Amino acid sequence: MKRLLLLLAFAGVVALMAWGFNQAIFVAPTEATMGDVQRIFYYHVPNAMLSFLFFAISFVASILFLAWKNSAPERAQAADAWALASAEVGVVFCSVVLITGPLWARPVWGIWWTWDARLTTTLILWLIYVSYLLLRRFAEGAQMQTLAAVLSIFGALDVPIVYMANRWWRTQHPAPVFGGGPDSGIKDPTMLAAFGWNVLAWAAWGLMLLAFRVHVERRQQRIRHHQTVAALAGK
Template sequence: MKKIIISLYAVATIVLMVWGFYQAIYVAPEEQTMHEVQRIFYYHVPSAMVAFLFFAVSLIGSIGFLGFRRSRAVWAQISDAWALAGAEVGVVFCTIVLITGPLWGRRAWGIWWTWDARLTTTLVLWLIYVSYLLLRRFAAGPQVQTLAAVLGIFGALDVPIVYMSNRWWRTQHPAPVFGGGPDSGIKDPAMLAAFGWNVLAWLAWGVLILVLRYYVERQQQKIAEHEAQEALNA
């Protein structure tokens, strides 16, 4: 039953992604100043939204692990699996943001990269979560979950400070499209629809990968637990 649901969900996701692609490339009107290049927006921004969402999942998982680790062992393991899955899939989406951003910037600004607030914050965020994954890889034994949870909290705490410090330093990235003032927001309904479909499609796709990664991690935890039990019994 579980497999059928996941398969159906995967099919629906693929349909959504095809529909999103069609909307972004063929239906949405051409932008006035940036022309065709602006279409990368429909991939860049949804990826960024999904990445930030999954880093938040990772943070909640880390806090959950530290909260439950003494009282409810199973909940703690579930939290840890979410923390790991969120960080891993978040890093993948953040990488997409960091690749599509310079591609766009090269045409729109004439440069690949600039040390502006949002770019630097995203890069530092990526570095922090890569170091989180490295810690999980390097540290061995049962304490790795605790150490990783602590680092996860530190990393999340660092992000607003990085953002503020860079905003005071310099800013080139365009003002937020949504909620950035009275003039912000996408005015063309066809553009808004294409954007909305792509957010939905990439979110669905991200959640699929996230849930699969979570299941794999849970299975691995159970195998490790089983092996530890076997070793005790032997």
């Protein structure tokens, strides 16, 4: 029964993503100034928004880990699993942003990359969380979890800077699409719908990944715990 429900959820997410793809590639009208390449928008922006969400989850879970580390060790381990899993999913989404960005920039701006504030802060965000994942891979134990939690909190501080970069500074990157003044926004309901569907589809996919990953990590924690107990008992 549980397996069937999981399969249904998985099929639902895949269907949602297929529907989002259809909306972005076939249903939404071609953009006036950029042409078909503007369809990258339906991937680039939802992925950026969701990477912020997952880094925010990692941030909150890391704070909870530090708060519960001594007082509630079992809850702290759960928080640690959430922090790790959401950082991983966040890196996946942030990678999509950093890949789709240059693909869009090359035909539209004439360059693959430039060191403006938006692009640079996003790359830094990605690097911080990649280093977080490296730390988690190459070190072990309670000390590593504490260091990782601090690194995740530090990394998440970059999220508001990335978000504000094209508001605070002059950038190559365009002004925000939403709430970016009179020369911004989506002027067509079909385009807006395609964008909304893709935010929804990618959110569903990301949250599903997160749920699976947390589940796996909790199991691994239990395995490690049993191994430690067995080793201490001298078996």
